[in-house]
Amino acid sequence: MTDKSALLEQLRIDHSARAPQPGPWKRWLAAGAVLLALAAAAAAILGGEKPPEVTTVTARAAGPGASASVLDASGYVVARRQATVSSKVTGKVVEVLLEEGRRVEAGQVLARIDDVNAQAQLALAQSQLAAARSQLTTVQVQLAEADRQLLRTRELAQRKLLSQQALDTAQANADGLRAQLDTAKQNIGVAERGVTVQQRALEDTVVRAPFAGVITVKNAQPGEMISPLSAGGAGTRTGIGTLVDMESLEIEVDVNENFINRVQPGQPAAARLNAYPDWEIPCTVIAVIPTADRSKATVKVRVGFQQKDPRILPEMGVRVAFRENTAEKKDQPPQGVLVPAQAVQKQGDGGVVFLVREDLTLERRAVKLGGGDDRELSVLGGLSGGERLAVGDFAQFTDGKKVKLKE
Structure with missing residues (x-):
């Protein structure tokens, strides 16, 4: 029994000497700490944060011929001279001789209207003129005979062979025919004017170009009715087409x-x-219309092209940069520098640029902006010219940050 008791005593586990074991949450915390340490070590091995890639542009001093923009505005190309060509009379179109995009000269025939009625009216007027002329011939013959009769009657009356009453009758007959002659001449004049009116009505059936230009819209087709005034029906046109003088754009x-005080004629x-956003067209202010639009709080300005080009078309959208008047400032030295617009982060009337130092670190600098456009801005303060400026994602730019230049 003693031996068995000793053996059992040796097999007994001593719980008092066991070390306390951590709970499950403590084991997970320890594992997370190990992972964070490994991530930090990997970041250190990879060399830290990758510097952003940038391109550089150079700020240049404004030259003697440089002219900064004082105001930018949007507008549209319009034709100062355009017309909806129509006929003077209402009628059916029988021929159309115009097409979109075709250039026409002043007086060129564009369309023809049915002229059957006009031809008939002209023939009637010509017949009336012929009848008036025949009537004149008849009166002239009668007057000549009356004058001879008056002469014989006067001779016989002087010889006391005819009475005074016979002489008076012959005189009245001659005077009446002479009045009819004057009336016949006036009738001929009226008939001639009637022929002229009908000839013009016939000419009005031919639609001609009022000036040289380009056809932009074709409205009518042969067989359609056309009227100079709206007839209220869908089948009646009010014009043959639209003609635009491209020289008046x-x-x-x-x-x-x-900002209208920044704009002056000339x-x-x-x-x-x-x-064509990369094509800069030189222009000149023609006039500032002396009235304002109350609803939009704007003033209309007319700007003329200094050069014409077939690419300029009516109703095109355009952006205009009004320049400083160099004639007024030719004796003043140039001020400020010119900077590409993509290198400036605008902030109200000023802006921020980032200079690229020799060690490829950024230097944040606030600048004062003048005028400019979408391509180039005038900087009046903060730069002297010749500085390298960073172009890229401004959200990644900070003062002193290391950058990498793009190839």
Whole structure:
């Protein structure tokens, strides 16, 4: 029994000497700490945060011929001279000789209207003129005979062979025929004017171009009715087509009335069509219309092109940059520098640029902006010219941050 008791005593586990074990949540916490340490070590091995890639542009000093923009505005190309060509009379179109995009000269035939009725009216007027002329011939013959009869009657009366009453009758007959002759001549004049009117009515059936230009819209087709006035029906046209004088193209811009003091007639400007944003067209302010639009608080400004081009079309959208008048400032030295617009982060009337130092770190600098456009801005303060400026994602730019130049 003693041996068995000793053996059992050796197999007994001593719970008092066991070390306390951590709970499950403590084991998970320890594992997370290990993972964070491994991530930090991996970031250190990879070399830290990757610097952003940028491109650089150079700020250049404004030259003697540089002219900064004082105001930017949007507008449309309009034709100062255009017309909806129509006939003077109501009738059916029998021939159309115009097409969109075709250039026509002044007086060129564009369409013809049915002229059957006009031809008939002209023939009637010509017949009336012929009848009036025949009537004149008849009266002339009768008057000649009456004058001879008056002469014989007067001779016989002087010889006391005829009475005074016979002489008076012959005189009255001659005077009456002479009055009929005057009436016949007037009737001929009226008939001639009637023929002229009918000839013009016949000419009105031919539609001609009032001036040289390009057809932009074709409205009518052969067989349709056309009228110079609206007839109220869907089948009646009021015009053959639209003619535009391309030499009269200009720009109409609505300028906010708060900035209209920056625009004067004769001021230089530069226009960029929305269809050709890289093409700068030299322009000049023609006039500032002396009235404001109450609903939009704008003033209309007319801007003329200094050069014509077939690419400029009516109703195109355009952006105009009004320049400083260099004639007024030719004796003043140039001020400020010119900077590409994509290198400036605008903030109200000023802006922020980031200079690229020699060690490829950024330097944040506030600048004072002048005028400009979508491509280039004038900087009046903060830069002297020649600085390298960073272009890229401004959200990643901070003062002193390391950058990498794009190849």
